[in-house]
Amino acid sequence: MYVASVRPTNPIRGKVPGTVVALGTVSLLTDVSAEMVTAFMPVYLVFTLQMSYAQFGILDGLYTGATAVLRLVGGHVSDKTHRHKAVAACGYGLSAVTKLLFPLVGANAFGIGATMAADRAGKGLRTAPRDALISLATPPERLGAAFGVHRTMDTIGALLGPLITFLLLHQIGMVAGPVFVVSACFAAVGLIVLVAFVRENRRVTRPGPRPSLKAGLALLRQAGYRKVAVVAAVLGLATLSDAFVFILVQKSTDISPGLLPLLPLGTALVFLLAATPVGLLADRVGRWRVFLGGHVLLLAVYVLLLTPRSGYLGMGIALALHGLFYAATDGVLSARISTLVPESLRASGLSVIQTGQALTRLISSVAFGFLLQFAAFGTAVYSAIGALVLALVVAWRMA
Template sequence: MSPPDTHRRGARAVPRSVWALGLVSMFMDISSEMIHALLPLYMVAVLGTSVLAVGVIEGIAEATASVVKVFSGSLSDRIGKRKLLAVIGYGLGALTKPVFPLAGGLEWLVGARFIDRVGKGIRGAPRDALVADVTPAELRGTAYGLRQTLDTIGAFTGPLLAIALMGWTANNYRLVFWWAVLPAFVAVAVLVFGVHEPSRPAAARPARLPLHRAELAQLGAGFWWVVAIGLVFTLARFSEAFLILRAQSAGLAPMWAPAVLVVMGLAYALSAYPAGALSDRLRRLDVLLVGLALLIAADLVLAFMPGLAGLGLGVALWGLHMGFTQGLFNALIADSAPAALRGTAFGLYHLLTGLALLLASLIAGALWDAAGYQATFACGAVFAALTMAGLLVLRRSGRAGL
């Protein structure tokens, strides 16, 4: 692979493998979101599960992915083969998609969701580390923002297709789930043929044992500061399944409930690349502060502004906050971790924030069942404000050079 032109800026300077990884994410997200945009409603309205159960299932699924990420990331450091692990992870995700339309009960859906998230866990850290491996340091924010934008195009295209297919099939959930199988296998094909992994430099020493204490100590204070910020932030950013349930509480019919993910995804896609490119020119923490302000606004609007107008505005603000934060956290991890331990660093970050997401989803579901959606989103605003306070302290101290 020819080296990227570091004299150029913007999307044209981003390596082709990053573009391909973005397309892989886009097609897999189209598949996943066609299913996940309908799954909470299917579980609550058709199978009769509680909102708390939805929170438990979503939290366990995402936490499972995060636990697997720490091992796959470490393994990718050890063997120096990040693409291989990404292919295994995306392939496993594709193979689980037919289970959703075939499932005969809740236990099958839970099992399919669990295995799908195992695949996500296997691919996540190696893929994120691979983006850093092929991208020069001065373009990392741009590269992660671009990959996130393509990923998010899939995230709102999937719900759009779900809406169209729900109308065409007269709310036939299973048939929509069958259509979702196709883009998953396209994603695997693009990964296999379109992504080229750079060879490990001859002088590079494979991580001896990435999860050993001596290796973890090499990650440094800057990395652990990023993790600490990410943990508190994740407590404020519970599963998007609650946005779909918020749409239902606003009176949207099941066919139109996935529209909230379309609005969120559009705002996310439009903001992720500009935010990433901006973070290559400004301090990344300053851009994160903007994202946290957007999250606080989103939570407050979703909690206290009634009607469809409040729902639409709140969901759009939620998408903007995602664009201003998700790619930046990846860039911060890549900036703060040694190159030989990038897989381990991403794996640890995803593990710890995944456990925080499990806790956040449990809290969100319990509050919703006990006191309604206002309590859920108000609690999210509190955690976001705590994260912003921590970021301001870190910014003033100048610690970790972030």
């Protein structure tokens, strides 16, 4: 396999290092697994188990926010031990195991919530070490492109996951067990690829302060890093989760609920096509500009939700803008953070800001779930628009 034969150091000029391609393959397989579950959950919880929007918001918040604390743990431990790959493998392994637990908890809301939290805890544990592996293997001037390539491969998995879920449900009906078992198989293969093919340059010493949790948090004293952390957290507070975006798109466009598992495909397809070009654009025009511009596109998605019964055209435009939002923010933010953090604290620096985002998005999911439950649809959407406009004003003033 090609990715096994490329050293993470000495990257080919004009191309991303082999480590990035290998980690992209891992993320592709893992995202097939994760997005199968993500596509299935709104249908399963809201339409099959008849959970209220408030209950769904709490579970969705747990799904998002459970990554928070372990992001810090993953970043600190991987920097401290110089074993980014091993820590990432623990996170990938935890997520793989949880897929087999979903069928066992059945319709028990507490069991579903705990399993979702464990699944996302695995994501929290692996994200910062994985991004650190990418940034440490890539020249600074190529970071936007490297993260763009990785997110492109990751998004291929995000594209395939909902499609596989839809095909399974089409063949076997609303049966949860097979969806989770197939998801677990993809996750296990991704873990095998990580262990077998990702190579890590484990230098005992790297430029910068000695790794510690205190040193990681002390990065917030630096004005540039603190600005990024605050803006990312504020914008996270005004960002609806994917699950709620897809539910709102379905409600506003009045398409069949049976198509809900397919909506992530639209976002994923655009993200797939745009991630690498937008990463290259961010390297040229500025990562911060592109990051903030992505949230303007998200604001346009929210505005489109106010167009009643817009049908497939409205759905297509909303999902395209949602995909561009991810292309302009996901990898671009990691590339921006990487330039502000010394090598010795790379994973810790990434994890601190990612933790802030996870916590604010947890609050966002719970709050919007209750809002959608007890307020009119239009009121909920106008509130989301107002919150994002306010967050963008704060971000623009701090830029």
